[in-house]
Amino acid sequence: MSADSGLPDKLVDRFGRHVTYVRMSVTDRCDFRCVYCMSEDMTFLPRAQVLTLEEMATLGRAFTELGVRKLRITGGEPLVRKNVIWLFRQLGRLPGLQELTLTTNGSQLERLARPLREAGVRRINISLDSLHPQRFRRITRVGDLDKVLRGIEAARTAGFQRIKLNTVAMRNRNDDEILDLVQFVLDRDMDISFIEEMPLGVIDDHDRSEVYMSSDEVADLIRTRHPLVATTEQTGGPSRYYRIPGTGSRIGFISPHSHNFCESCNRVRVTTEGRLLLCLGQEHSMNLKQVLRNHPGDMERLKQAIVSAMDIKPRGHDFNLEAKPVIFRHMSVTGG
Numbered sequence: 001m002s003a004d005s006g007l008p009d010k011l012v013d014r015f016g017r018h019v020t021y022v023r024m025s026v027t028d029r030c031d032f033r034c035v036y037c038m039s040e041d042m043t044f045l046p047r048a049q050v051l052t053l054e055e056m057a058t059l060g061r062a063f064t065e066l067g068v069r070k071l072r073i074t075g076g077e078p079l080v081r082k083n084v085i086w087l088f089r090q091l092g093r094l095p096g097l098q099e100l101t102l103t104t105n106g107s108q109l110e111r112l113a114r115p116l117r118e119a120g121v122r123r124i125n126i127s128l129d130s131l132h133p134q135r136f137r138r139i140t141r142v143g144d145l146d147k148v149l150r151g152i153e154a155a156r157t158a159g160f161q162r163i164k165l166n167t168v169a170m171r172n173r174n175d176d177e178i179l180d181l182v183q184f185v186l187d188r189d190m191d192i193s194f195i196e197e198m199p200l201g202v203i204d205d206h207d208r209s210e211v212y213m214s215s216d217e218v219a220d221l222i223r224t225r226h227p228l229v230a231t232t233e234q235t236g237g238p239s240r241y242y243r244i245p246g247t248g249s250r251i252g253f254i255s256p257h258s259h260n261f262c263e264s265c266n267r268v269r270v271t272t273e274g275r276l277l278l279c280l281g282q283e284h285s286m287n288l289k290q291v292l293r294n295h296p297g298d299m300e301r302l303k304q305a306i307v308s309a310m311d312i313k314p315r316g317h318d319f320n321l322e323a324k325p326v327i328f329r330h331m332s333v334t335g336g
């Protein structure tokens with residue numbers, strides 16, 4: 001409890017879970033249209049509905065003053081937001097913040113890897129689903145693989161501590177590349193996480209249950225070439241990590257359909273519109289934009305709103321690939 005305001009200095013929910021990690025979506029826009037994430041002709045939010053970079057910086061401050069130690073910037077594609085490096089610089093100097101990270105599709109990294117590193121970002125995740133240019137184009141609908149590969153090289157040169165690839169594993173789309181993608185990270189001393197597709201947003205031309213691949217299937221495939229040794233690392237999220245002996249790389253599996261992680265969940269999300277979302281798989285939320293805009297400069301009120309939101313963090317998610325539609329929000333609004 002801080003002496004002057006009566007506000008706690010940490011965020012604890014009804015189930016005793018300690019929230020120390022916030023993922024913030026800085027834009028719903030993107031220069032790609034990945035089949036599992038967006039439809040081809042997306043309508044994006046009008047600018048006035050989206051938080052300004054200043055509002056996001058204020059939120060970052062409020063969260064860290066409430067004991068949040070890790071901030072991940074995501075989207076949409078965070079690096080297409082104009083002046084986003086300004087935000088990284090503000091967040092990078094917040095006292096108490098131990099980790100500022102980013103999830104990106106890599107398309108802008110050739111230009112921005114160095115400024116990001118200089119702003120205080122030490123680790124980044126880059127999404128990559130295929131190493132074949134045409135297939136990459138089919139999955140992202142518009143993406144240029146070469147540009148992303150150049151972005152990955154720029155990130156390596158800029159000196160990020162560990163670069164991690166994120167790959168959505170899809171049956172008959174990229175399952176034959178899983179071993180190649182593992183080799184790609186082994187050759188570059190990077191990490192990789194394979195993600196199970198989540199039913200977020202309705203996308204007409206993409207049948208999720210047809211391409212769904214479980215983490216267990218992906219792990220079995222990798223074991224045909226490499227032994228996987230489980231690590232004890234707990235993330236408080238849906239990730240499990242393994243090591244391949246004799247290499248520095250970690251192989252992760254993100255299995256949001258499993259419920260095992262909900263009881264140790266340490267995270268919340270802020271959407272592009274400033275909704276504090278208490279669980280990725282549920283709609284419980286608190287409108288922080290309203291607080292920011294109705295009471296500009298009132299840090300205590302903002303922090304009070306965040307603290308009271310902890311009371312509506314649900315016990316767990318409710319994903320089910322068969323029952324559709326489940327959640328109408330696209331991942332790009334929520335922030336992956």
Ligand code: SAM
Pocket residue numbers: 030036037074075076077078103104105125126127166167168195196197198199200331332335336
């Ligand atoms: N644009 C950035 C990128 O692609 O890395 C950041 C945002 S993106 C929404 C974050 C992550 O979510 C990406 O790794 C993407 O592959 C993943 N993703 C998007 N839609 C998904 C879905 N329906 N199920 C599982 N992962 C998804």
Ligand code: SF4
Pocket residue numbers: 030031032033034037038075076077105127331332
């Ligand atoms: Fe854009 Fe990332 Fe969604 Fe792909 S996954 S469309 S890159 S936001």
